[in-house]
Amino acid sequence: MEGIETLKKWVEESNNIVFFGGAGVSTESGIPDFRSVDGLYNQKYDYPPETILSHTFFMRKTSEFYRFYKDKLLLEGAKPNKAHLKLAEWEAEGKLKAVITQNIDGLHQAAGSKEVMELHGSVQRNYCMQCGEFYDFEGIKEKLDEASKNGGELIPRCKCGGIIKPDVVLYEEGLDGRTMEKSVQYISNADVLIIAGTSLAVYPAAGLIDYYRGKKLVVINLQPTPRDKYANLCICGKVGEVLSQC
Numbered sequence: 646m647e648g649i650e651t652l653k654k655w656v657e658e659s660n661n662i663v664f665f666g667g668a669g670v671s672t673e674s675g676i677p678d679f680r681s682v683d684g685l686y687n688q689k690y691d692y693p694p695e696t697i698l699s700h701t702f703f704m705r706k707t708s709e710f711y712r713f714y715k716d717k718l719l720l721e722g723a724k725p726n727k728a729h730l731k732l733a734e735w736e737a738e739g740k741l742k743a744v745i746t747q748n749i750d751g752l753h754q755a756a757g758s759k760e761v762m763e764l765h766g767s768v769q770r771n772y773c774m775q776c777g778e779f780y781d782f783e784g785i786k787e788k789l790d791e792a793s794k795n796g797g798e799l800i801p802r803c804k805c806g807g808i809i810k811p812d813v814v815l816y817e818e819g820l821d822g823r824t825m826e827k828s829v830q831y832i833s834n835a836d837v838l839i840i841a842g843t844s845l846a847v848y849p850a851a852g853l854i855d856y857y858r859g860k861k862l863v864v865i866n867l868q869p870t871p872r873d874k875y876a877n878l879c880i881c882g883k884v885g886e887v888l889s890q891c
């Protein structure tokens with residue numbers, strides 16, 4: 646594949662790589678992205694995913710939110726793929742400083758990555774909106790299963806009766822300030838910045854890459870992105886396949 650030799654050389658020479666990724670990093674683990682032809686935006690729902698995954702929708706139509714969320718984002722059994730594993734390996738070798746991800750699936754940590762900036766939160770953490778009780782992935786799944794057995798609304802409830810909300814950043818909600826600050830630091834100091842598996846359509850996350858000041862900006866994606874023209878290296882391919890060759 647064109648460009649792989651250059652990427653390999655840049656990776657070999659660097660000990661300050663930063664990775665910025667999106668939903669395309671997890672499609673090889675069987676989790677659908679939003680904007681691919683078979684992504685969630687091209688499937689039919691009563692509302693577009695952007696509406697369902699908004700704060701207003703969550704508050705007003707909680708049960709419908711959870712129907713979508715449980716089917717499409719709370720996926721059991723998804724395993725890290727070659728991309729997640731390679732990034733964890735580079736971090737352990739001291740080559741990679743941080744993974745900055747828009748994903749909420751927790752697969753980078755499952756692969757062994759330690760420094761992971763989760764810009765949009767994680768399905769692994771959930772809190773009761775009333776008493777603040779914490780529920781992990783299994784915990785919220787259990788509460789959703791309980792609710793669906795009761796046959797009524799699909800709303801996970803805490804033992805105090807409050808509604809449980811995932812610790813994911815919904816549309817209309819702000820990103821965590823500290824995570825943004827650390828991401829800016831990592832990107833502005835990076836030697837190699839690898840952007841992969843993202844349409845770069847979701848802001849403010851996508852705007853973070855403007856902080857990069859180096860000359861080794863790599864984009865690995867299946868479809869063109871708005872930043873291809875600024876990249877020093879563009880590779881059209883699957884991120885897992887590409888990284889595993891480096």
Ligand code: NAD
Nearest residue numbers: 667668669678679680747748749750842843844867883884
């Ligand atoms: P997106 O769906 O807008 O874009 C994904 C991009 O990745 C597309 O351009 C597609 O061509 C490309 N792609 C798909 N598979 C690929 C592969 N194997 N290798 C290389 N490229 C591949 O995703 P986005 O930019 O991350 O924005 C969607 C938002 O939705 C994000 O904010 C994210 O939080 C959320 N989301 C997360 C997950 C997850 O956690 N796994 C899944 C769906 C959506």
